[in-house]
Amino acid sequence: MSDIYPDYKIQQLLDLNEYGFYAFMPDSDVVKNDLGYFIKNKSIETYSYVSPTDLGAKNFDDFLSFTYSYFSDGKEYFIVKHALDEYFKENSKTLRQKQLIPYHLDIGMMHWQKDAKDMLNPLSHVEYELLPSKKVKKWVDVFFDAFVYPRSLRRYIIRMATAQSENGIEFFVGYVSNKDVSCFCSFNDGIYRGIYGVGTRLRYRRRGYASILMSNYILETLKSDPKAKFCLQVQKRSGAETLYSKLGFIEAVVQKRFDWDPSVFKSSS
Numbered sequence: 646m647s648d649i650y651p652d653y654k655i656q657q658l659l660d661l662n663e664y665g666f667y668a669f670m671p672d673s674d675v676v677k678n679d680l681g682y683f684i685k686n687k688s689i690e691t692y693s694y695v696s697p698t699d700l701g702a703k704n705f706d707d708f709l710s711f712t713y714s715y716f717s718d719g720k721e722y723f724i725v726k727h728a729l730d731e732y733f734k735e736n737s738k739t740l741r742q743k744q745l746i747p748y749h750l751d752i753g754m755m756h757w758q759k760d761a762k763d764m765l766n767p768l769s770h771v772e773y774e775l776l777p778s779k780k781v782k783k784w785v786d787v788f789f790d791a792f793v794y795p796r797s798l799r800r801y802i803i804r805m806a807t808a809q810s811e812n813g814i815e816f817f818v819g820y821v822s823n824k825d826v827s828c829f830c831s832f833n834d835g836i837y838r839g840i841y842g843v844g845t846r847l848r849y850r851r852r853g854y855a856s857i858l859m860s861n862y863i864l865e866t867l868k869s870d871p872k873a874k875f876c877l878q879v880q881k882r883s884g885a886e887t888l889y890s891k892l893g894f895i896e897a898v899v900q901k902r903f904d905w906d907p908s909v910f911k912s913s914s
Contacts, residue, residue, distance in 0.1 A: 761893025791844025
C-alpha cells in the first residue's frame, strides 16, 4: 500500500500522533497491534475510533474482523478513519457489506513547512504559559469558552486533560495584558509535535490571537529544537484551515471516515 501511495506513510505518522494524544483518555480501552490503532471510549462514544496500519490496510477483512470483536461483536459505536480515496474505492464492496455509513466530514491532515518562517505572525504582546498538570483546569476554562461543548462533559475533559498532562502532553494558555485569551495543547511523539485544541475565547476572536500564539510557539520551539516538526488536523473548508494555511501548514492527506452505529440498525428493525 505505501509503495503504491507515497503519502500513506505520512498519514501513518499523523495517525500515530493522534493515537498517542488520545491514548491517555479516562474510561478508555486502548490497543495498538500489527493491524491498526484502536480506542474505545466508554464516556464519549465519538472518541471511539480505529485506523489501520499498512498491514491492516492490506488485510482489510482481518482488520475489520478484529475491529468488530474489539467493539463487542459490533454492539458498540466506532469510526473507521483512513486518508485514501483509493483505499475506500478498493474496499467499497466490503464496506457496503459491513453496512458502514460514510461520515461526510473530511479532515485535512497538515504539517508545517520548514521554509515557512516568513509566513508566521509572531508578536511579543501575546505571551503563553505551559501549565503544570495541577493547573490544567485553566486550559479547560478557555477551551470550553472557545468551543461549543456540552457542560456535562466539563468534568470528564478536566480528568482527560489532567491524565494527558501527567503523561507528557503539554497544555498552553495564551495571555494578552494578563487576560487568558486562547489555548492549545501539544503532543511530541519523537517525530512530530501534534497541535490540538487550538481555540480563542468568544469575546477575543477576530484579533489574530490564535495565529500569533501558534507563531510564537513554533518559533520558540525551533530555537531549542531546530529540527522540530509540527502537524495538526482540521476540518476541511473551515476558517481554521484557512488560518493554518496562512501560517505555512500544508495538507499532507485528507482523512475519510466511516461510522458503525448499531443503534441505526436497532431502530430500523
